[in-house]
Amino acid sequence: MKKYKFLAPYKKSGKTTFRATVGRAGVYLIKENGRLVYVGMSAKNLYRTLYRHFEKWHHSTQEVVTYVSKLKRNNYSVRVVLCTPSQADRLERALIVRHQPRDNENKFSQYTLTMADDKAIDNYNNLQIETEVPF
Numbered sequence: 001m002k003k004y005k006f007l008a009p010y011k012k013s014g015k016t017t018f019r020a021t022v023g024r025a026g027v028y029l030i031k032e033n034g035r036l037v038y039v040g041m042s043a044k045n046l047y048r049t050l051y052r053h054f055e056k057w058h059h060s061t062q063e064v065v066t067y068v069s070k071l072k073r074n075n076y077s078v079r080v081v082l083c084t085p086s087q088a089d090r091l092e093r094a095l096i097v098r099h100q101p102r103d104n105e106n107k108f109s110q111y112t113l114t115m116a117d118d119k120a121i122d123n124y125n126n127l128q129i130e131t132e133v134p135f
Helices: 046-054 085-099 102-110 115-126
Strands: 002-004 026-032 035-042 076-082
Touching: 026 046, 026 085, 035 046, 035 085, 035 102, 046 076, 085 102, 085 115
Parallel strands: none
Antiparallel strands: 002 076, 026 035, 026 076
């Protein structure tokens, strides 16, 4: 498992920050003006899942949380944690229960923590933040 520092989702050039997450599994945390507002995960393509939050899109069977209309007036930063799909599932659940992010209200009401989730939080908290971001 690797935890990276919070970075803006886009570089000044307009390119995305986390390009190397294409095809990788992991968890992402989105902060708005320094406050954690969303925790998500992807078992297959973290890049696509993460950047949907910063684009206009609709999904017929799933509630969509998007920040595209707020990008100009708010400061967003994103942390990525690369891990296996099963680790991502446990870590996402544990972080949502622990932090109760504003935009994870639907998921929070469905989750209860298990001992495995507590271990996922301990592992996350004990990870050193990678100083060299390979993105």
